[in-house]
Amino acid sequence: MNAIDDWTLVGESILRREDAYLLRGQGKFVDDLPVPQNTVHLGFVCSPFAHANITGIDISRAVALPGVIDVLTGNDFVGDILPFKPDIKIEGYREISRPVVATDTVRFVGEYVAVVLAETPYIAQDAIELVDVEYDPLPAVARIEDALDREAPVIFESLGDNVIFKSHFETEGFADHFASVEHVLEGEFHLGRVTGVPIEPRGCLGVIDPVADSYTLWTTTQVPHVVRTAIADHLRLPESIIRVVTPAVGGGFGVKSHIYPDELIVVALMRRYRRAVKWIQDRREELLSDAHAREHIHRIKVAVDAEAVIQAVELKLQTNGGAYANYPFSCTLEATGAARMLPGPYRIRNYKYDVVSVVTNTAPTGAYRGTGQPSCFLAIESMMDRIGRELNIDPADVRLRNLVQPEEFPYVNAVGVRYDTGSYKESLEKALEISGYREYKNRQPKDRLIDGKYRGIGICNYTEVSGTGAPGWRVRGFAKMPGFDSSRVVIEPDGRVAVYLSQADAGQGHYTTFAQVAADRLGVAWSDVTVIEGDTSKTPFGTGTFASRGSVVGGGSIIRCCEKVSAKVKRIVGEMLEIDPSDLVLSDGRVYPLGTPDKGLTLKQVAETAYSMNDIAMPEGEEHGLEATDYYDPPMVTMANGTHVVQAAVDPGDGTVEIERYFIVHDCGRVINPMIVRGQIHGATAQGIGEALMEEIVYDEDGQLLNANLLDYVLPLVLDIPDMEIAHIETPSIDTVGGIKGTAEGGLTGAVPAVANAVCDALSGLGINISRVPLRPSFILAQIDKAAG
């Protein structure tokens, strides 16, 4: 429907405008903003217990410290700030609520117990240690299996047990289809708990305007408009007096698409004390209490015929939701994501799933790059390899036999998700070709041992949910996620262009790519477009930047908005030149009749008329100004796709994995800026390698988080990341404006299963099936030893 075939700048690798300041260290992040005199600095007293009753809080020593303004506890916020209750409207979900500061009971290590207000952040930190909290420890549960135990302590009495979400789905006649098939393969896959670890932890600065009686909150968020609505809802304030601004933000990865207690507390306290309020998070606090992700267990049964064609799949999925429902996604984001996306690029017509999410005494879980997809593709892609081994068919061929075929698009999968376009077969074939997969397989010895190391090759095909619109959020029960994004495009009196967008950049390069889109559509120089976003007072309402939606929804809205503005330009010029507006084109900053560029006007000349700065009147009935606003709600989802192929070597002496070659084919529809797309792929793949090989948040069984620092939460460094050989396929969406699909998560989604499968192939001579990530050297060596007996 929205095919565009006259792109000019879209598709060019324009250098990032942001790099001029970010690479020089001149970006202004929230902690770099000048603070007003008399600013109050906050510190949070965090629970050291995973589960305990608070029996007393003595603040006397803390408030006696010079420079301490006040110390507040949970009861001081009751009535002032409503508890979080993320209104998840999906069958099987049971609501729980979270006070912004604990009142009677703490439920995870790191939960806020008291707030210190001080003249400096150092004094606040000193005072934290002087707040004496008395706890009566309760038995805690940290792991899924412990939470489901009959004898387990119940974390929320209102639930009666520890199950927060249960969901069941099956296609018609599932049981009969499943029973009629000869081979049934079973697998169990565990994913460790991880988190996004943006380079900049979170922080807030609240500034009060006494004249307007309004409140500005500078905060590190991916969703400024959603934050503003949440503040208004929970503090019962008019939205019109709240302004939410994002300065430069150092990475979000989904972690910053939630609304956190501190954001509400900062606003409440600036109202109460009539002073600016600032809080900057420490890395330890970030690892303890920002949204965690994964910690899933998949138990999967695949019924497959003798030709390796999958006839039915049954999934039992358990996820650890953590202690509370994060706002606004709760723990159902990953649970529904993983269960619904498991069919991926495969023609799986008979599908059944049962999902159980539990509450435990661990940090609340939520969004992190890939959301559910690295998890479900680890399960299904590992099963593809197992089918190959079982039936003695090459795993690449198993995949080829099961993919949705090119002639089947648009395709609706078993759970009702529409795949508008895709290049699944082409992508896999291209990946096999550039990686030399067939030759590698032909050369590969049965024991996989080459030069003293076990060497193997792994594949992952993936689909990538992107650009989710309102129907996509509603079907998964999210009432507080609008789905649309919006833009206002203004041709200024000087003929240059301003784009006001409802989103918020966290390093993705919005100021470059969106300028590129607008310049392309309005026929102006890229350098003449300014992009303004991340400020609720300047931009129209919208959803924000997460879940691979920025380019699809922001880009789509800008394209539509530019069409509206250029239509007005054409009407004005048509009248002036007495030409049919449809014969006019916008190019090189000018408007002219097609084929006769010297006959037209500059945009500046048109703007002079629009802003009444010359003697030429506007056409009859045309308003002044030269701008438009557009609200674009995309379809349920648009589906990107790709394939990763990894060659890995396992050292039998120490269990370390070396990634020897890395190949990626990806298809995100129309590419706006290929260089930036490659950056997204590099970054996401690096995070996927981390999740596959080393990253894991570790809780002991009492709910103590054992590695809340970056020495012990092991992230990959640049030396762990191999060169990636990347090939593009461009299959534009037929459902989204401009044919754009998202691309921020596929790298991570592809990497986790592809790396695991490469390791598994390397160890297949020993009969080892990999059934969990991360694949740390100690885990791998134990597997090798076990196999050796």
Next chain:
Amino acid sequence: MKPAPFKLCMPEEEQEILALLQSYGRDARILAGGQSLVPLMNMRIMQPQVLISLNRCTSLSYINAQGNGIAVGARTRQAEIEESEQIASRLSLLSKAMPYVGVRSSRNFGTVCGSLAHADPLAELPSVAAALDARFQLASVRGTREVSADEFYIGALTNCLEPDEMLRQVLFPALPPNSKSVFVEVSTRTHGFAVVGLAMCASIDSSAICRDVRLAAMGVSETTLRLRSAEAMLEGNTLSAELIDEVSRAATETMNPPHDIHADGNYRKRVACTLIKRALSEVVQR
């Protein structure tokens, strides 16, 4: 990342440092490069009341030939060691281990003596010092004394320094000219805190007979561990594949390494065995 209040002293003379140490004693910590101490203070795991900085005392910054060895002063940066030709030619083990110590940016400020005194069980330099039979010179207003690595290290993050003493310098006896050195380690990622590591030096003659073998392992006990029984098994013997197997097995059999979230004791033991084999095989091949 906000340390507790502390007083910072920045003396320029060594005598002043020692005088301050004497007057503040247990309340004071020496600040050299700060690459371990400052993060621990930021996390408030350590809260010294006084920091005595060596950074203005330039006389403690040196790499000097002393007797039959090379002395490294308390303020000498790790990067200086990494770049020193003198160290590369006479103490190749130290040179080879340097790239594994922290990262380049931390080595620009981190000091050799600071890392040695910090006594982290997973730091490279204590094992290098042990394998090199280094002498630790401890100074106070009461005078100086010299101890070996065995005497200096008491446990994880614990050394034998008295409250009024500082590690003034470390003296590395030069290696024999035909000595070969190997440093190997294994970690969860390519570059980061190791799980297990091994420092080794040995002289191997043309008929593969070993002399002056010294092996020190990290990550297998609370402090660096000299593998003296392995050294004795190798001394004067021909380095054959069988001997390498035998030594690596015997040396690790009795180890009882710690367990943490990165690896269990059994893994550390297995990898220590692998590393001994790797190190010995490497010197044979050279």
